[in-house]
Amino acid sequence: MFRRLTQALRLLARSIPGPSSDEGTPRGGAVPSEEAPDSARRAPAARRASQQPGRASRYFDLHDDFRNPARRELSDPVALDGKKPRSVWSFTSGAPVSHQGRLKLTAEPPGRPLDFSLAGAGLTPIVHATVASIFRELAPEDVQLIPVEVEGEPEPFFILVATRxxxxxxxxxxxxxxxxxAEDGPPERVGHYRTxxxxxxxxxxxxxxRVLRTWGWPVSLIVxxxxxxxxxxxxxxxxxxxxxxxxxxxxxRRRKTRSKPRRG
Incomplete structure (x- = not known):
């Protein structure tokens, strides 16, 4: 009897229609995330971070970490023959730079700079090639990347210019x-921010x-x-x-509604 009951249950299970092929495939023919190839799951960090629809825009002042013990003091960029730019603010004015020739800078103490640093009196952003690739991918219309040599270092670095x-x-x-x-500033600075x-x-x-400097106060690099x-x-x-x-x-509202921990 038990064998006949088991056979009957098997026949009943076979007679129940399974899910159609349309129900097993997501809309658009996409493969479920669990079955997606490794290349899809391992998308570049920059691409994954940029896919956040429906969220309110937030911006941040990007500065270098002066407290990092591995940080090196970088000089203002100059031409290979030592010629200086017209101004130390040439790369931080919020506009594209028309440069000619190769540029260099020095590090003190000598050695590899951090991936991101602000160089010299002009606080010029200097980034490693890996950082440059992130800005190139996510903000190609907002930045200009100018190669710069760090004396004694073979790895590629770039000047990051915010062009907006x-x-x-x-x-x-x-x-x-x-x-x-007009009483306390040069004519070209009137109306700009003093503090x-x-x-x-x-x-x-x-x-x-995605990358910008604020008019009247371009000292801050905003991302x-x-x-x-x-x-x-x-x-x-x-x-x-x-x-x-x-x-x-x-x-x-979320901050205000956070419940306080109960006291024992």
Whole structure:
């Protein structure tokens, strides 16, 4: 009897229709993530970090980590014959640079710089080739990458030039802001910012840029959240970030509704 019952159950199972091929394949013919090839799962860190639809835009001030014990002091870039640029701010003014010839800089003490550093009095961003590739992939319209030689180092480095200067500083959200006036500043600086503390920008005015400098206060190098996450995922050394976008109302509500730990 048990054998006949087992056979009946098998026949019943065979008679039940299984899922159709349409139900087993995701829309668009995509392969489920569990069965996706390794090349799809191992997408570049930069590409994965940039795919975050539906999130409010967040931006960060990118600076180098002065506390890193492996950090080296880099000089301002100069031509191979020692000729200096017209200004130490040539690479940080928020505009493309028309340069001629090869450039070099020195490191003190000698040795390989960190993956990201700010060089010289002009705070020129110097990045390793791996970092340059991330910016080239994620923000090709916002940056210019200029090769620069670090004396004594065979590895390739680049000057990272942010080519977009955007008036997006949020004066009301900043901790303190003051302007140059005709009485205390050169004519070309009148209206620009003399002091900015607690920098904040208006993300709705960034024109979709992923890398930028703020008009009137170009000293800060601003990057999007996608750039930040890609750099962190790649393990880039020498980075320090400070958010410059005010928390959104939703993020504020989440902070307020966090429950306090119960006391025993």
């Amino acid at each position: 200067l955007i008036p997006c500083l949020d004066e009301r959200a900043c901790a303190e802001v003051s302007h140059y006036t 900015v503390r607690g920098l904040r920008i208006d993300a709705t005015k960034t024109q979709g840029a 999007s959240e996608g750039i930040k996450e890609a750099l962190e995922h790649a393990g880039v050394s020498g980075l320090r970030f400070a958010e410059v976008t005010p928390p959104s109302p939703a993020r504020k």
